[in-house]
Amino acid sequence: MLVEDFLEQLGWKTKHSPDYIDVREEKDRETDVTAFRSWRRERKGRLHVAHLNLVIECKGIPGEAVLLAKMKRPPEADRLYHHWLGLDDDDLRNAIGTLAKDAGFDAVKVLRRFETMAYPQGRAVVYPLLVNAPRAPVRASAIRELEREKEKSVLRKAMLQLYSALQGTVTDIRDESLRQLRDDLQQRETVDHINYALERIQTAATSVYLFHPIVVVDTKLVTVDHEGELAVVEWARIERARVASYERRWFDVVSSEHFEAYANELTGWYSRVLGRIAEPA
DSSP, rough: HHHHHHHHHHHHHEESSSSEEETTTTTTEEEEEEEEEEEEETTTTTEEEEEEEEEEEEEESSSSEEEEEEEEESOOOOOOEEETTOOHHHHHHHHHHHHHTTSSSSHHHHHHHHHHSGGGGGTTTTTTGBBOOOOOSOOEEEESSSSOOOOOHHHHHHHHHHHHHHHHHHHHHHHHHHHHHHHHHHTOSSSSOOHHHHHHHHHHHHHEEEEEEEEESSSSEEEEEEOEEEEEEEEEEEEEEEETTEEHHHHHHHGGGGHHHHHHHHHHHHHHHTTOOOEEE
């Protein structure tokens, strides 16, 4: 596959058609291509590793072009989707607390100490690794195929597959991390030694996972602005708003004939921004 081969040439480790669990339907599914690279950062004796993952759907689109409704760029940058065991998330903290309690530790003390270590001065210790995606040359709020079967949109299906893959992958990572943490906590030799519990939890929270979702299409991308002017673009960022939320979900759509240039730009960007604070793992 061209996408997979070219990413490997740029130093990414790739997988073709890897599986994930569709959390909503509880089914095994597969995405087309994933690629990842890692960076490690050590500060004050603590190691953290950022695992950057490209999640890619490749779609054949009927017709000569896809139409994008151009929108203004938001003032804020696009944060990568991410997961970290130390996230300030009630469900995650409750799960860690339960594991600590079941292993014979004082869960309240463990979580209080972990909070202090994970968020010194009120900011996540991995915050420097939570980098932004590169700025997109064009943003669009809607995307339409010029030719498609009634009620069937290949691009909408690709978008839903991307979000399902992200959710399923994060769920897999979280569950595996919690299973390993449970085993580590139960293997202690000293009863109620809180430092042992903190060391095991910190080790489990060493890795932060970053995700950049992409759809590659084998057709031209054409934007239309508010004045009705058309322009052909190489790639664009699609922003999907929510009816009852301020959450902004996004993914990149790339014309296959320009994927090489896009991949070079993406690789260069992450090599620079992560390379400033960490070293390749």
